[in-house]
Amino acid sequence: MNRRYRKTIIAGNWKMNMVPSQVKGFVEELKPMLPKTRTCDVVLCPPYPLLPAAVKAVKGCRVDVGAQNISEFASGAHTGEVSLSMITDLDARYVILGHSERRADNGETDLLVNAKTLAALGAGLRPIVCVGESEQERERGLTMERIAYQVKSALWSVTPDQLKKVVIAYEPIWAIGTGKTATAAQAQEVCQNIRALLRELYGARAARGVSILYGGSMNAKNAAELLSQPDIDGGLIGGASLKPADFAAIIAATAQE
Ligand code: 13P
Secondary structure (H helix, E strand, O other): OOOOOOOOEEEEEOOOOOOHHHHHHHHHHHHHHOOOOOOOEEEEEOOHHHHHHHHHHHOOOOEEEEEOOOOOOOOOOOOOOOOHHHHHOOOOOEEEEOOHHHHHHHOOOHHHHHHHHHHHHHOOOEEEEEEOOOHHHHHOOOHHHHHHHHHHHHOOOOOHHHHOOOEEEEOOHHHOOOOOOOOHHHHHHHHHHHHHHHHHHHOHHHHHOOOEEEOOOOOOOOHHHHHOOOOOOEEEEOHHHOOHHHHHHHHHHHHOO
C-alpha cells in the first residue's frame, strides 16, 4: 500500500452467493467491526437482486456498493441484461468488469471488457477491471505478456482523466477459490509490472495514483503480508467476503503502516 498517492480498497465479490434477506443482517454484523478511523474504502459487490438491499443497508456507514457486471449497451432489446443506468440509479458506485469467471463462463473478450470499461466510466461508475493469467500461462513464462495485453486492451481509449476512476484487480486464475494464494512476492511483481505499464501509457504521476488490488484466496491470515507490498493497494475478496468477521479481519489488516 502507498496511502500517500492512492486509496486502499477492500472489495468483497460475493459472486453468486447469498439471498436478499441476508443482506441487512450481514451489514449489521459488519458495521461494529469496521475500524473507527478510516484506513481503506470498503466495497460490497453482491449479485444484482441484492443490490437494493445492500444500498439501503450501508446507508450511513462508510461502505460502498458495486455490481459484478453490466451490459455494454445503454438500454433496449437485450433480454437478461442489466444496464448501467439501472445500477447508477440505485447509487451503486463500482462495477467489477472482466472477472475471469465471466471471461470463462460467458465468453467475455478483452474487447468486450474495454467496451464495458468505457461505458462504466461514461456513466460515472468506478470500474474494477480484473486481469489474471492461467496456471499454464504462468508455467510457460507468459504471465506478464498476458496481463499487459489484458490491461492495454481494457484501457484502450481511456483518457488520463478517466484513469483516475479506474481500479485494476490482479487475480491469478489459479489462485481463485483454490486456497492457493500467490506469494506476496509473486503478487507484488505483477502489480509492480502493471504500474510500470501504466507509467508507459499514462506517465508516472497518473500511474502512481491508480489503486491495484490483489485477488485470489486472500484471507484474514495472508492479507497483512500481501497488503504490506508497495504496489498492492487492497484486495478483491471472494470466499472470505461472505462472513462479516473474516471480511472485517481483512479490512483491519489495512491499518498497518
Ligand atoms: P476467492 O477469494 O474466493 O479466491 O475469490 C477471489 C475472486 O475471484 C474475487 O473476485
